[in-house]
Amino acid sequence: MGTLVAFIYCSAHQMIPVAANDVAFSIHAVLVTSIILLQIAIYERGGQKVSKITIAIVSVVWLFAAVCFFIVLPSRSWLSLISIFNSIQVFMTVIKYIPQVFMNFVRKNTQGFSIGYILLDFCGGVTNLMQMAVQSIDQSSSVNFRGNMGKMLLCLVSITFDIIFMCQHFVLYPHKEPQVSPKSMEESIEAEPLVLSFDSQ
Template sequence: MASWNSFPLEITYQTLGWLAFVSWSISFYPQVILNFRRKSVVGLSLDFLLLNLTKHSSYLIYNTVLYFSPAAQQQYFEKYGHEQMIPVAANDVAFSIHAVVLTAITLFQVFIYERGTQTISKISIGIVSVVWLFAAVCVFVALPSHSWLWLISIFNHLAVSFIQVSMTVIKYIPQAVMNFMRKSTEGFSIGNILLDFTGGVANYGQMATQSIDQSMLFIPSSIII
């Protein structure tokens, strides 16, 4: 496994990584707190929550497998070279676990607080069903050849990802449509968006820093916002 060539860049990488982790992690709390204070989730799109849970679950699978699996890491080195570094840091794993837990808590609030006439649309249920059916098919395709790197790349890698990219593109659409129809953002925490953006900038800075140190082309391997 490759090591850092520059100590200052390594420190910068770690700092940006944990800044992204803190920003993204905190971003979940304003909505949870707002729901708790209002004892209501009216104004928060349930479709957004379902799509967001799917997105972060796929990111969790990618991070944990690539960070902890020697087999997946070996396949990564064989594909990209042993001089390269694994593109998953401890803060990535910590964030993805935290994201799934907090999104699940927010979904739990849907069942215990007032939600008015809001329901999860059949379109979102259909999208999520297709996503996980696709993932299941990929598991069976990867099993015979033990293509673990290819399999987890389906969950997150920009070049081939179906799940991560598609969820990132569409997850905010239901919330934006709801805000437009209601002519109001009441019930939806804007703090989530601001912290999301901050974390995204820090994450891309982190990947750029690693690319500069390793003298390789900067191709983002994840989209997390």
């Protein structure tokens, strides 16, 4: 099947803009996500649970993917199926970012939110676009962009939401340490003796 898909794709785009690092990235994402799901299953979660909306979205997406697979199966139009899966991936990427953006907006702060992950994600998205640009310049072709819309859209979506998160964290809702006034500090010092008396021991 892989050879057939490659042949069809080459017929349409002259080359396959999928590098080894793209495959490695996908494998890495699956492995890391699997580990996180395992941690969710075995570690204490307190009162946290998967929302009904999330369960509904995931169920609908899997059902849609299965229906598309069985529709494509008789004609073996695998390239169309891959394009559909790419669209699903982009859609799910948008969906996964929205709740955190909304939560930050409602709470008006980003306390407890890992900005380090966002910075790394932003760097990954930018370097992905740079890779596609360099390959396009080297090959004198725009096929790396128009022939790999899934990857390009994923990069743009990730970068867009990462910028929103960074604006929320550093500009809109910066974390401020609680300020202690000099007067309250003096009152605290006066209220607590430096040396305990024998009666209090």
